[in-house]
Amino acid sequence: MIEIEGLTKTFGSFQAVKGIDLTIAKGCVFGFVGPNGAGKSTTMSILATLAAPTSGTVKVGGFDVTQHPKEVRKRIGYMPDFFGVYDQFKTIEYLHFYGASYGIPKAEREELIPQLLELVNLSDKKDAYVDTLSRGMKQRLCLARCLVHDPDLLILDEPASGLDPRARIEMREILKELKAMGKTIIISSHILPELAEMVDEIGVIEHGSMVARGNISDIQSKLRVKRVLYVRLLDRLDEAESFLRDQPLVGRLLRDEQGIHVHYEGQDEEQAALLMGLISSGYRVVSFSEAQTNLEDVFLEITKGGENVV
């Protein structure tokens, strides 16, 4: 659905995008993650035909964004990070306005728009003025607007930003439905955990370069992000702590009342040996488990200085 090769974009002497290659298959939900100013919006606006590449090629559904922008526009729905919503419209009028702009006949719109409102959970707000909607509702309305012409690809720039947890869950559920309808979705965020729950794959961009790409667990293992083990003991915590400190591959230790968090660089084999060592030394281990690696840590690890190129 998306083929990007050697994409660069410069503004004056500043290079915002520095040679990105990216292929996204049809039906994939792809998360584009990176800190503020990394180049996500620039790349997405090029995909949406609103900015021209400085060099490289970008194709959507086989059509080049520079040579065939109209063909590309038919196939995409673009939700920018800042959008206007024409406050004087009611929700339903707003969607009719966009539908008409795409040349959809009135009779067709009469059928389509209630379905779209249903999809984004705004049926009960159809007669509300747009300026009375909450931020989450406006985001969902904007998503419905992107869908009026039934595009194959959705380009969503930070659709969850500024939403409370409940509104984020709603957005995630809608994206799931869109995926089930066969849409390809590229979605950006500067918060990795926010995306992790919604996407099949992620690409991490920093300073205009793609520094990592894959599914979350691939990226974690490629970066060999340290495991964090939690060892809960019945007693002798002080002794266990110094025992653990002397073991190979053990990093930072953090104590709480019942146990010890162990930053550990070993793999499964070594981890099993560590547990055997504790038990054979007489420590009464209640539990020995791998704590979930914090995605925020993974993200910081990937983007520190842009040197961890995967």
Ligand SMILES: Nc1ncnc2c1ncn2[C@@H]1O[C@H](COP(=O)(O)OP(=O)(O)OP(=O)(O)O)[C@@H](O)[C@H]1O
């Ligand atoms: N029209 C422009 N003129 C000059 N510089 C620009 C322009 N648009 C973007 N930039 C610069 O390009 C870089 C990338 O910006 P971009 O908006 O793509 O980042 P982003 O990853 O989307 O960040 P954010 O999460 O803050 O939206 C930034 O340093 C930005 O200041």
